[in-house]
Amino acid sequence: MVTITNIVYLISASFFILGLKWLGSPKTARKGNFLSMLGMLIAIVVTLLDKNILDFTYIIAGLIIGAAIGAYAAKTVEMTAMPQMVALFNGFGGAASALVAYSEYVRVGAHMPLDVSITLVLSLLIGVVTFVGSLVAYAKLQGLMTGAPITFPGQKFANGILLLIALVLGSFFVAEPAVPTFLLVIIGVALVLGITSVIPIGGADMPVVISLLNSYSGLAAAMTGFVLSNNVLIISGALVGASGIILTNIMCKAMNRSLANVLFGAVGTADGGGTGAKKDKAEVTQYTAEDAAVVLDSARSVIIIPGYGLAVAQAQHVLHEFAELLMQKGIKVRYAIHPVAGRMPGHMNVLLAEANVPYDMLYEMDQINDDFQNTDVALVIGANDVINPAARTQKDSPLYGMPILNVDQARTVMIIKRSLSPGFAGVDNELFYDPKTMMLFGDAKEMVTELVKEIKNI
Amino acid sequence: MEGILVSLYIFVLAIFVGFEVITKVPPLLHTPLMSGSNAISGITIVGALISAGAGHNQLAKILGLLAVITATINVVGGYMVTDRMLEMFKKDKSEQKR
Numbered sequence: 001m002v003t004i005t006n007i008v009y010l011i012s013a014s015f016f017i018l019g020l021k022w023l024g025s026p027k028t029a030r031k032g033n034f035l036s037m038l039g040m041l042i043a044i045v046v047t048l049l050d051k052n053i054l055d056f057t058y059i060i061a062g063l064i065i066g067a068a069i070g071a072y073a074a075k076t077v078e079m080t081a082m083p084q085m086v087a088l089f090n091g092f093g094g095a096a097s098a099l100v101a102y103s104e105y106v107r108v109g110a111h112m113p114l115d116v117s118i119t120l121v122l123s124l125l126i127g128v129v130t131f132v133g134s135l136v137a138y139a140k141l142q143g144l145m146t147g148a149p150i151t152f153p154g155q156k157f158a159n160g161i162l163l164l165i166a167l168v169l170g171s172f173f174v175a176e177p178a179v180p181t182f183l184l185v186i187i188g189v190a191l192v193l194g195i196t197s198v199i200p201i202g203g204a205d206m207p208v209v210i211s212l213l214n215s216y217s218g219l220a221a222a223m224t225g226f227v228l229s230n231n232v233l234i235i236s237g238a239l240v241g242a243s244g245i246i247l248t249n250i251m252c253k254a255m256n257r258s259l260a261n262v263l264f265g266a267v268g269t270a271d272g273g274g275t276g277a278k279k280d281k282a283e284v285t286q287y288t289a290e291d292a293a294v295v296l297d298s299a300r301s302v303i304i305i306p307g308y309g310l311a312v313a314q315a316q317h318v319l320h321e322f323a324e325l326l327m328q329k330g331i332k333v334r335y336a337i338h339p340v341a342g343r344m345p346g347h348m349n350v351l352l353a354e355a356n357v358p359y360d361m362l363y364e365m366d367q368i369n370d371d372f373q374n375t376d377v378a379l380v381i382g383a384n385d386v387i388n389p390a391a392r393t394q395k396d397s398p399l400y401g402m403p404i405l406n407v408d409q410a411r412t413v414m415i416i417k418r419s420l421s422p423g424f425a426g427v428d429n430e431l432f433y434d435p436k437t438m439m440l441f442g443d444a445k446e447m448v449t450e451l452v453k454e455i456k457n458i
Numbered sequence: 459m460e461g462i463l464v465s466l467y468i469f470v471l472a473i474f475v476g477f478e479v480i481t482k483v484p485p486l487l488h489t490p491l492m493s494g495s496n497a498i499s500g501i502t503i504v505g506a507l508i509s510a511g512a513g514h515n516q517l518a519k520i521l522g523l524l525a526v527i528t529a530t531i532n533v534v535g536g537y538m539v540t541d542r543m544l545e546m547f548k549k550d551k552s553e554q555k556r
Contacts, residue, residue, distance in 0.1 A: 009504075016498050017475060023491050024482045030544040033494050037537045040501065047504040053511035058523040062510055066530020073531070074538035082539070086493050089535050096529035097502045103509035103521035115462035214492055214499075221502045226465055228505050234465055235472040236501040242476025243495040247488060339485060346488030353546040360549055364485055 001051065008046040009232035015039030016236055020243070026359050043232055079354045080311050083344040084141035087134045087210050090217045094130025097123055097220035101227050102183065110178035117177045119226035121170035124183060125190050127220040132194025134213050140203055141343065147203025155200055156264055162193045201263065207344045208251045208262045215244020247345045254339035256391075256402035284420065287438040289447060292414055293454035295438070299376035299412075301332040303368065305405055306348055307341055309382020309417075313444035316355035319381065322452050323357070329455075335361055336368045336378075336405050338386040369406050378410035381444050384417070388429045399427055413437040416447045490543045497536025503529035 015035050022032025053059070070089075077085045101123035105112075112120070139145045152158075166189045173182035201209050222237025224230075252259050296302065304323065310316060323333045335357065341348040349362055372378060380387055387407040391399040407413055408431055419441065420432060431437055440447050483491045506529045509522030 012501075016501075017479060020476075020479045020491075020495065020498075021482070023487055023494060024479075024484070026487060026544075026547045026549070029487055029490060029547065030541065033490070033537065033540050033544055036494060036498060040497070040503075040533055040537070043501065043504050044507065047507045050508060050512075052508060052513075054513075055511055055519075058510040058519055059507055059526060062506070062523045062526025063530050066527040067534045069527075070531040070533065070535030071538055074535045074542065077539060079543075082489060082493070082543075085535075085539060086489075086496055089493070089532050089539075090496050090499075092528040092535075093496065093499045093502065093532040096500065096506055096525045096532060099521050099525035099528065100502055100505040100509050103518045103525060104505070106521065107509065107513050107515055107518040211492065214496055217496065217499045221499045222469060224502050224505055226462070226469075228508075229461060229465065230505060231465065231468055233501055233505060234469050236498050238469050238472035239476040239479075240495045240499040242473045243480045243491065246477065246480050247492060250485070250488075337485070344489055345492060346485055346490070349486045350489045350543050350546070353543070353548070356546075356548070358549050359486055359547050362486060 012039035012043040091134025093217040098127025123223035128190035136198040150199040211247035289450035307383025315445035372406040372409040500532035
């Protein structure tokens with residue numbers, strides 16, 4: 001029976017790998033997710049046949065409660081709220097790994113070999129930090145607490161000390177596994193560490209944190225796999241750990257910042273600071289929707305640059321209507337998606353897909369950046385820092401070196417924005433003052449709706 | 459010690475497989491990738507099931523119950539929300555209208 005169980009586990013691990021591979025293309029992605037689900041299902045079923053299981057009461061209760069909560073959350077969540085949802089699910093995964101590890105300790109007791117006690121400590125530490133950290137990330141993204149960094153003097157030092165304490169206690173435990181007090185204190189330290197390590201990170205840096213926590217939850221599962229000598233946990237945990245690290249890395253690169261700077265830099269105060277020395281108040285020319293409609297009507301190619309402001313204003317659907325209208329006039333319309341558009345990796349693509357925008361109209365930065373110079377109109381909605389030319393030229397700018405969309409190379413630039421306020425980095429955008437830029441002040445949804453109306457009138 | 463070494467081999471090799479497979483996923487699908495891989499990390503549920511059902515230690519079983527609940531939220535929620543997102547990705551207009 002043990003052999004059969006392990007063979008089934010091997011099959012489910014293979015399904016996970018194949019499932020992730022099929023996630024590589026939108027055509028096969030859904031099938032890949034099903035395959036991954038199937039892998040999970042057979043792993044669960046074969047585990048239920050385990051002869052060590054004597055009592056199914058708790059199992060059935062747990063499965064029903066968990067499935068009900070999970071299904072309800074998955075069905076009702078808004079696509080804009082996806083980052084915090086993923087953070088929350090992620091946190092539960094971390095909690096589960098830590099709980100399993102501790103339960104195993106209670107069950108098996110103090111007689112554990114070295115490798116089990118080491119991984120037990122790691123599983124608890126990572127699992128609890130993932131859980132608490134994810135809850136903080138959830139609270140920040142959901143607006144339950146301020147998105148601005150919360151810092152106090154000596155914070156990095158305190159976090160370092162906490163981690164050190166946890167590791168020292170961990171080694172005490174490994175030397176003397178009969179003393180559960182060590183584990184309990186480690187859990188306590190991990191609880192605090194989860195909070196203090198995430199609160200100094202600003203709301204706009206959350207995509208990085210969520211990716212990182214995703215990676216942690218995988219590592220926690222892998223460590224629990226070591227504790228239980230269960231290879232399917234080890235393999236799956238390693239896959240997820242790798243995936244989280246890759247996404248974290250992509251996000252950091254797109255913001256031109258190191259992971260250390262994101263985690264400890266406490267960047268992004270709520271009011272935007274305004275560090276950029278105000279230039280000699282250049283003239284900004286304000287246009288109306290009618291002016292913009294005339295220009296758009298005579299354009300042959302348009303690139304739309306959506307930012308998170310678009311999603312906040314819930315303007316995706318009307319934007320799609322707008323794009324359809326332009327296409328009916330024979331205008332070539334494409335969307336340029338910056339890697340950090342939205343609140344998590346790939347978030348903007350999901351938001352546009354929800355509004356029925358076909359995914360073959362969505363272009364990554366590298367695919368489309370050379371085309372701006374041959375484009376009549378670049379329409380920017382709710383984005384700011386990712387189009388700021390200062391990132392290319394001004395060495396003293398905090399944005400310097402960040403990869404940006406070459407919006408300024410288009411023949412005409414239209415920017416829909418509430419006001420002239422600087423973006424999250426607190427830097428003024430010279431593009432607003434460029435003579436070829438048409439500033440359209442207003443709410444994204446209202447402005448696009450007006451554009452639709454005006455274009456229909458032409 | 460033999461056992462842990464084999465497990466360590468598996469762990470390291472699986473990380474390499476993960477890197478190979480996941481770097482090929484385009485940014486278009488990074489959000490579903492994240493929620494989908496998130497659901498996979500819920501595999502810890504197999505450990506949770508044993509904890510909740512095996513042995514007679516009440517504390518271990520209660521911890522197991524909590525683990526089953528949290529892991530199931532992770533698994534069911536993660537897969538369902540991933541499917542919900544992937545369902546929305548459509549290519550051209552003929553497929554859009556259903």
